[in-house]
Amino acid sequence: MSAIEVGLAAGGAAIGIGAVGAGASQAVGRNPGAMGIILGASLIFVGIAEGTFILVAFVLKG
Numbered sequence: 001m002s003a004i005e006v007g008l009a010a011g012g013a014a015i016g017i018g019a020v021g022a023g024a025s026q027a028v029g030r031n032p033g034a035m036g037i038i039l040g041a042s043l044i045f046v047g048i049a050e051g052t053f054i055l056v057a058f059v060l061k062g
Helices: 003-030 032-059
Strands: none
Touching: 003 032
8 A cells, every 4th residue: 555545644634523513513612501412422423434444554555
């Protein structure tokens, strides 16, 4: 796997994490009382994005 492919995978993960953060901040702005639930869900989705990057970058590099 070339450095370009790893860079693309990292960029995709970064875009996904940014989208989760933007959505979470908007959701908390609309409903501050649900901050705990939103934080938990956003941490799960950030973990999925990071896990996918780690899988692509290190496990599947073949």
